[in-house]
Amino acid sequence: AWAPVFVTRFMSTSAAAQVQAGEPASEESARCSGEKKEDKDVFSYWGVGSQKVTKEDGTEWKWSCFRPWDTYSSDLSIDLAKHHVPVTWMDKLARWTVKSLRWPTDIFFQRRYGCRAMMLETVAAVPGMVGGLLLHLRSLRHFEHSGGWIRALLEEAENERMHLMTFMEVSQPRWYERALVMTVQGVFFNAYFLGYLFSPKFAHRVVGYLEEEAIHSYTEFLKEIDNGNIDNVPAPAIAIDYWRLLPDARLRDVVMVVRADEAHHRDVNHYASDIHVQGLKLKEQPAPVGYH
Amino acid sequence: AWAPVFVTRFMSTSAAAQVQAGEPASEESARCSGEKKEDKDVFSYWGVGSQKVTKEDGTEWKWSCFRPWDTYSSDLSIDLAKHHVPVTWMDKLARWTVKSLRWPTDIFFQRRYGCRAMMLETVAAVPGMVGGLLLHLRSLRHFEHSGGWIRALLEEAENERMHLMTFMEVSQPRWYERALVMTVQGVFFNAYFLGYLFSPKFAHRVVGYLEEEAIHSYTEFLKEIDNGNIDNVPAPAIAIDYWRLLPDARLRDVVMVVRADEAHHRDVNHYASDIHVQGLKLKEQPAPVGYH
Numbered sequence: 211a212w213a214p215v216f217v218t219r220f221m222s223t224s225a226a227a228q229v230q231a232g233e234p235a236s237e238e239s240a241r242c243s244g245e246k247k248e249d250k251d252v253f254s255y256w257g258v259g260s261q262k263v264t265k266e267d268g269t270e271w272k273w274s275c276f277r278p279w280d281t282y283s284s285d286l287s288i289d290l291a292k293h294h295v296p297v298t299w300m301d302k303l304a305r306w307t308v309k310s311l312r313w314p315t316d317i318f319f320q321r322r323y324g325c326r327a328m329m330l331e332t333v334a335a336v337p338g339m340v341g342g343l344l345l346h347l348r349s350l351r352h353f354e355h356s357g358g359w360i361r362a363l364l365e366e367a368e369n370e371r372m373h374l375m376t377f378m379e380v381s382q383p384r385w386y387e388r389a390l391v392m393t394v395q396g397v398f399f400n401a402y403f404l405g406y407l408f409s410p411k412f413a414h415r416v417v418g419y420l421e422e423e424a425i426h427s428y429t430e431f432l433k434e435i436d437n438g439n440i441d442n443v444p445a446p447a448i449a450i451d452y453w454r455l456l457p458d459a460r461l462r463d464v465v466m467v468v469r470a471d472e473a474h475h476r477d478v479n480h481y482a483s484d485i486h487v488q489g490l491k492l493k494e495q496p497a498p499v500g501y502h
Numbered sequence: 503a504w505a506p507v508f509v510t511r512f513m514s515t516s517a518a519a520q521v522q523a524g525e526p527a528s529e530e531s532a533r534c535s536g537e538k539k540e541d542k543d544v545f546s547y548w549g550v551g552s553q554k555v556t557k558e559d560g561t562e563w564k565w566s567c568f569r570p571w572d573t574y575s576s577d578l579s580i581d582l583a584k585h586h587v588p589v590t591w592m593d594k595l596a597r598w599t600v601k602s603l604r605w606p607t608d609i610f611f612q613r614r615y616g617c618r619a620m621m622l623e624t625v626a627a628v629p630g631m632v633g634g635l636l637l638h639l640r641s642l643r644h645f646e647h648s649g650g651w652i653r654a655l656l657e658e659a660e661n662e663r664m665h666l667m668t669f670m671e672v673s674q675p676r677w678y679e680r681a682l683v684m685t686v687q688g689v690f691f692n693a694y695f696l697g698y699l700f701s702p703k704f705a706h707r708v709v710g711y712l713e714e715e716a717i718h719s720y721t722e723f724l725k726e727i728d729n730g731n732i733d734n735v736p737a738p739a740i741a742i743d744y745w746r747l748l749p750d751a752r753l754r755d756v757v758m759v760v761r762a763d764e765a766h767h768r769d770v771n772h773y774a775s776d777i778h779v780q781g782l783k784l785k786e787q788p789a790p791v792g793y794h
């Protein structure tokens with residue numbers, strides 16, 4: 211359905227044109243598309259930076275950070291209440307790990323759910339990338355197939371990163387929050403990397419429980435919007451295009467689709483852990499597909 | 503165009519059914535789809551392992567390691583002769599690094615191009631994954647967009663991994679080759695990771711030159727097939743489906759499309775290095791898109 215349209219060479223003026231057009235989203239999409247464009251001749255030789263992408267309706271696609279074929283509609287009918295009851299000591303350890311992380315988070319953010327969402331998404335996008343990386347390297351080392359799990363986990367990581375790209379349009383990070391993110395990423399990336407090496411079963415279970423907490427947080431976020439404590443501002447343009455929302459969508463609609471995404475991640479990660487519990491490897495069960 | 507079809511719950515019998523059908527590709531696709539399937543009830547709860555995917559013509563898709571929407575036709579018209587003339591000392595160092603790696607490779611493999619291709623693809627799939635990982639983490643830490651480069655580099659990694667999945671159907675790795683791959687991956691992953699941290703400009707240039715060498719190797723491979731020194735065996739089923747080849751495609755057709763892929767990677771990586779040469783960051787230029 212989506213056809214990239216190849217135009218002569220290097221469309222270096224497209225972002226500028228959008229900014230001139232003065233759409234409400236122009237500042238946001240300029241941030242995504244890059245603003246400085248120089249030295250067309252240098253770049254044109256390789257012939258790869260030149261593509262123009264059109265939307266279904268034939269108009270030009272304005273984002274370079276994601277493309278029409280990456281967009282999707284969240285499944286809002288997904289069951290938000292599903293829960294993995296801890297059975298083994300490993301389940302209990304995973305749940306305890308997540309619960310103990312929630313305590314400092316609650317104290318730090320209190321009821322600033324926009325800010326909280328933004329900060330937590332910087333962490334949420336790590337596990338999928340680490341899992342995808344390690345399965346990719348394993349597939350190469352062992353000359354074996356992945357059952358689609360590499361793609362599934364990398365897609366989860368990208369989806370979480372898009373959550374971050376969305377929430378940072380709603381609340382701007384302050385300098386000490388930026389500093390905190392650096393530290394937390396350094397610690398969490400390494401911890402999850404080692405954790406996944408030692409026990410993918412445990413790692414996926416932890417993420418499953420993290421997602422259960424995320425669903426809870428976004429439900430609280432919705433309550434605060436409905437209370438009037440948080441302004442139900444218009445949805446950022448990036449969210450409208452990524453989740454195919456209506457043009458007049460608002461923050462509440464964004465939180466709804468993000469929460470549905472988290473419920474999907476919960477299912478995928480508990481499922482992955484369950485596969486390991488059965489004594490199987492992930493590649494022995496086809497990866498989930500078709501959510502987006 | 504591709505619609506995943508959701509069928510009741512868990513299609514655990516599909517792989518077995520294919521094997522029974524006794525198609526020529528059954529062993530190959532069983533390797534991809536996983537053979538052991540157990541305990542359907544445990545898995546069905548999460549509702550994510552249940553999708554059945556159909557092809558354009560309505561028949562069932564038999565691979566779980568890649569999906570219809572991951573397939574594409576290589577651009578065989580791509581210019582194979584493009585070359586980045588080393589200008590700076592960094593270019594020269596990058597080219598020298600690649601040339602000096604070629605020497606032991608030539609001695610080790612000599613004219614066993616099938617084996618050589620298989621082994622080199624285990625290395626070729628590393629840079630895209632490392633680059634994608636580091637850009638992903640950077641995007642999260644700095645609350646900034648990626649310009650599509652994360653996806654572009656991860657796609658390159660996945661494409662290289664599919665090259666490996668293809669060539670391992672043609673020549674089986676021996677035990678000492680497996681041992682070699684472990685060692686080489688350990689060294690190369692860490693070297694490229696550090697290299698990319700210090701200088702993405704240099705790292706992408708090295709990959710650009712590696713791809714130029716890859717094009718050369720595959721051209722030699724083609725010559726050996728045309729000579730009759732290498733058997734022009736039927737193409738593996740996975741290659742026919744991944745590159746949308748004709749049902750009677752042969753090894754020669756596979757090498758042609760793989761070589762075109764390498765030429766595309768060459769363009770993307772030299773382009774990425776050129777962006778850095780201009781003093782820009784990757785996110786400031788939209789990533790290539792639309793090759794597949």
Ligand SMILES: [Fe+2]
Binds near residue numbers: 334369370373468472
């Ligand atoms: Fe998220």
Ligand SMILES: [Fe+2]
Binds near residue numbers: 370
């Ligand atoms: Fe999530």
Ligand SMILES: [Fe+2]
Binds near residue numbers: 661760
């Ligand atoms: Fe390759």
Ligand SMILES: [Fe+2]
Binds near residue numbers: 763
């Ligand atoms: Fe390549």
